[in-house]
Amino acid sequence: MEILEQIAREAEKNTQVPAYPRSVEKVIAAVMSSSDFWKIVDLSDEPLPLVAEILKLLNKHDLVAFEGDQILLTEAGAELARKAKIEAFASHVCPRCKGRGVVIDNLREAYEKFLKIQEERPPAIHQFDQGYVTPENTFARVALADSRGDLRGKKVVVLGDDDLMSIALALSGLPAKVTILEIDERLVNFIKEVSDKYNLGIDARVHDLRQPLPEDVVGAYDTFFTDPPETVEAIKAFVGRGVATLKAERCAGYFGVTRRESSLDKWRKIQKVLLDMGLVITDLIHNFNEYVNWDYYEEMRGWQLTPVKKAPEDIWYRSTQFRVETVRGFKGFNEPIVGDIYNDAESSTT
Numbered sequence: 001m002e003i004l005e006q007i008a009r010e011a012e013k014n015t016q017v018p019a020y021p022r023s024v025e026k027v028i029a030a031v032m033s034s035s036d037f038w039k040i041v042d043l044s045d046e047p048l049p050l051v052a053e054i055l056k057l058l059n060k061h062d063l064v065a066f067e068g069d070q071i072l073l074t075e076a077g078a079e080l081a082r083k084a085k086i087e088a089f090a091s092h093v094c095p096r097c098k099g100r101g102v103v104i105d106n107l108r109e110a111y112e113k114f115l116k117i118q119e120e121r122p123p124a125i126h127q128f129d130q131g132y133v134t135p136e137n138t139f140a141r142v143a144l145a146d147s148r149g150d151l152r153g154k155k156v157v158v159l160g161d162d163d164l165m166s167i168a169l170a171l172s173g174l175p176a177k178v179t180i181l182e183i184d185e186r187l188v189n190f191i192k193e194v195s196d197k198y199n200l201g202i203d204a205r206v207h208d209l210r211q212p213l214p215e216d217v218v219g220a221y222d223t224f225f226t227d228p229p230e231t232v233e234a235i236k237a238f239v240g241r242g243v244a245t246l247k248a249e250r251c252a253g254y255f256g257v258t259r260r261e262s263s264l265d266k267w268r269k270i271q272k273v274l275l276d277m278g279l280v281i282t283d284l285i286h287n288f289n290e291y292v293n294w295d296y297y298e299e300m301r302g303w304q305l306t307p308v309k310k311a312p313e314d315i316w317y318r319s320t321q322f323r324v325e326t327v328r329g330f331k332g333f334n335e336p337i338v339g340d341i342y343n344d345a346e347s348s349t350t
């Protein structure tokens, strides 16, 4: 299909994001499934900047029309879809576990407490690329880690915690110890207050993860959680630091990587960084994480790129949950990080 090839090439040239005919096909399939820009990004699983550019090029070729804040296929677009055998997306996701493979039924009591506590949480701010996951998702991460034997009696560290994972872990009563390192004082103070009030014993410290870890955290933990910004540098900084906290071989780490701000070409680089750190990727659960819409969306780069201006309503930003485990020869990364860990051609919510 010449036109798909041509649009892919032009989109890549204009965005510096790797683009393929399949990227264009998926955007067309998403437009056949929804007229909402954010839902189209969600369904296409391509980086936001690339989706925005492909939509503009499809519009230029009169294959897609922008009517108000709706994005619709034109007659010519529908004809192209027929010829290229492109259909709307079919969903087979489990309604019970939402595709996560775990449920939080056995964490009900801690979850109810968390729901109340998190009502006072500090809002997500643009400065640190914050965006927290839903409370149910936070507990699904606890359930996943517990089902892998990574929590009971273990020392757990959370690197960056706008998700309040530290509070959820401590409320579950499963880990022997919970430490959190977080750059944002608002979050550290909130977590300390909650820990004091509910007697959770959380070791919470202000720390900029671009700086090496505190001495007593290096090589002292069994399991780490983090949810890094979407650049390879940030993965090195946050996950590399996570690995540096681990005691030994066969220890686990959990983090999210999105398709919203990372192409598969970037995923390949990220996965190579993980393997080079001596990690095995044991689990990769697509759309495990769902992020509550943050209110600074008009300040993010992605907003400037959208072809129609409409506030996101439903959750659209999701990430794949990775579980990694150390084997012989693993090595963490504990050098100072310089330079920008928040922005690259594909990131767009910073």
Ligand SMILES: NCCCCN(CCCN)CCCN
Binding pocket: 129, 130, 131, 132, 133, 162, 163, 227, 228, 229, 230, 256, 257, 258, 291, 294, 317, 319, 349, 350
């Ligand atoms: N900028 C808004 C969305 C950021 C999500 N990122 C950090 C999430 C922290 N809970 C990256 C998520 C995937 N690594």
